[in-house]
Amino acid sequence: MANEYSIVVKNMTKKFKVYYDKPNTLKERLVFWARNKADYRVVLDDINLTIKKGETVALIGVNGSGKSTLLKLMTKIIYPNKGTVKTYGKLTSLLELGAGFHDDFTGRENIYFNASIFGLTRKEIDQKIDKIIAFSELEDFIDNPIRTYSSGMYMRLAFSVAINVDADILLIDEILAVGDQHFQDKCFDKLEELKKSGKTIVIVSHSSESIKRLCDRAIWIQNGKIEADGKTSSVLDEYLKVCG
Amino acid sequence: MLTNLYNYRELLKSNVKKEIRGKYKGSFLGVLWSFINPLLQVLVYAIVFPYIMRVKTPNYLQYLITGIIPWTFFTTVLTQGMITVRMNAGILKKVYFPREILPISVALSGLVNFFISCIIILIFCLFGGIGISWHILLLPLVAFIQFVFSLGLILALSAINIYIKDTEYIVQFIINMIFYATPILYPTSLFPENFRWILYLNPMAGIIDLYRNIFIYHEFSGFQTLAYVGGVSLLFFAVGLLIFRKLEKGFAEEL
Numbered sequence: 144m145a146n147e148y149s150i151v152v153k154n155m156t157k158k159f160k161v162y163y164d165k166p167n168t169l170k171e172r173l174v175f176w177a178r179n180k181a182d183y184r185v186v187l188d189d190i191n192l193t194i195k196k197g198e199t200v201a202l203i204g205v206n207g208s209g210k211s212t213l214l215k216l217m218t219k220i221i222y223p224n225k226g227t228v229k230t231y232g233k234l235t236s237l238l239e240l241g242a243g244f245h246d247d248f249t250g251r252e253n254i255y256f257n258a259s260i261f262g263l264t265r266k267e268i269d270q271k272i273d274k275i276i277a278f279s280e281l282e283d284f285i286d287n288p289i290r291t292y293s294s295g296m297y298m299r300l301a302f303s304v305a306i307n308v309d310a311d312i313l314l315i316d317e318i319l320a321v322g323d324q325h326f327q328d329k330c331f332d333k334l335e336e337l338k339k340s341g342k343t344i345v346i347v348s349h350s351s352e353s354i355k356r357l358c359d360r361a362i363w364i365q366n367g368k369i370e371a372d373g374k375t376s377s378v379l380d381e382y383l384k385v386c387g
Numbered sequence: 388m389l390t391n392l393y394n395y396r397e398l399l400k401s402n403v404k405k406e407i408r409g410k411y412k413g414s415f416l417g418v419l420w421s422f423i424n425p426l427l428q429v430l431v432y433a434i435v436f437p438y439i440m441r442v443k444t445p446n447y448l449q450y451l452i453t454g455i456i457p458w459t460f461f462t463t464v465l466t467q468g469m470i471t472v473r474m475n476a477g478i479l480k481k482v483y484f485p486r487e488i489l490p491i492s493v494a495l496s497g498l499v500n501f502f503i504s505c506i507i508i509l510i511f512c513l514f515g516g517i518g519i520s521w522h523i524l525l526l527p528l529v530a531f532i533q534f535v536f537s538l539g540l541i542l543a544l545s546a547i548n549i550y551i552k553d554t555e556y557i558v559q560f561i562i563n564m565i566f567y568a569t570p571i572l573y574p575t576s577l578f579p580e581n582f583r584w585i586l587y588l589n590p591m592a593g594i595i596d597l598y599r600n601i602f603i604y605h606e607f608s609g610f611q612t613l614a615y616v617g618g619v620s621l622l623f624f625a626v627g628l629l630i631f632r633k634l635e636k637g638f639a640e641e642l
Binding site for chain 1: 478482
């Protein structure tokens with residue numbers, strides 16, 4: 144069972160507290176304790192979901208439907224209120240690029256910082272660094288501080304690190320629009336290569352074009368519930384009929 | 388937990404480095420400040436207490452320095468550790484990594500700084516005619532106990548501070564108070580014998596005593612103290628870890 148699946152979500156509910164005016168200090172808590180009855184908004188409601196090893200899955204839905212929250216739950220940045228989210232294998236999330244980047248350090252140093260946050264050891268980074276730099280095509284700038292980078296270069300560096308981590312599960316949130324056309328094509332090729340090598344990939348995206356190209360399966364989330372789950376083309380057609 | 392930490396050892400390493408170098412980044416003297424600061428403090432007390440307050444303790448300079456340098460270790464870890472989760476909010480919200488790495492790297496960088504500062508203590512002991520004895524071999528053990536104790540504290544405090552932001556100000560005040568309740572500036576012999584145990588409820592009192600036994604008195608008679616501070620430290624660590632574990636799940640939402 145554990146070998147077959149990458150991600151197993153069981154009866155999972157996630158609520159967020161809704162604050163009207165967040166009382167935070169001790170004084171405010173003591174004085175306004177009665178007022179502090181938090182309202183909860185259910186973002187994901189009793190989700191059941193299994194993703195097999197090697198699947199490439201797209202999460203689709205309108206803004207605020209809970210797609211990104213689901214990804215965050217899979218990464219263990221946040222935790223469910225009810226139920227469980229289990230992942231099997233090394234996991235990398237590309238939720239936001241450039242976590243742990245420091246502007247004053249060089250691109251090379253930042254590769255080390257960033258990759259260590261993904262749980263790589265120095266030796267592993269040493270082995271990969273040439274590959275990462277080559278992928279980013281930033282050879283000429285790699286020893287300059289990244290505050291001198293353009294935003295496109297910054298994203299290219301961040302994406303190159305994340306995609307070269309060698310994880311079993313890759314979670315990607317709306318970041319396929321990195322860099323120019325040339326670099327985007329390169330990212331797609333890399334993702335396809337990863338897909339072929341049996342990695343599990345979960346993508347949140349609004350671009351039906353890229354979803355169709357990459358994913359075999361799509362899951363449509365609507366108001367915190369799974370509205371449809373199946374082959375990309377049919378789910379996408381259904382989705383576009385309602386929300387398009 | 389340990390295997391998880393082992394997998395993320397590179398992150399731990401670079402974080403410790405950042406803690407040590409980052410604090411005084413941009414200042415002219417850089418890391419040196421972490422040694423100059425306690426020395427200046429010693430200088431002030433060495434003038435104030437013997438001459439103005441007329442405290443008469445043999446080797447008062449060494450007595451002070453063996454108190455203040457461990458105390459600086461304690462307070463830097465505490466003040467930096469309390470806010471470490473809050474300071475790393477940006478990255479906490481973006482990626483998963485074992486959250487306890489943050490307080491652990493603060494405590495570790497404090498430990499490294501302390502060992503370097505011990506060279507200053509040794510210089511003072513050598514030139515003050517006290518010398519060095521084999522008791523110095525016990526130093527890592529006592530330092531480790533202090534490390535465990537302060538790590539337990541900041542595990543709890545850094546997590547609580549996310550939910551109640553007053554924690555850091557309250558604790559800052561308590562630290563200042565405990566400074567005077569710990570026999571750093573004065574010897575415990577100032578107090579009547581039957582009240583002294585109250586002072587020693589504070590583990591830092593015992594820990595500083597142990598350092599002084601090592602550096603100044605070259606004796607080891609404190610098995611009872613060692614057992615007490617060791618036990619209390621483990622207890623604090625266990626409770627601190629428990630609190631951290633309980634609260635860490637909400638970090639990304641509360642920050």
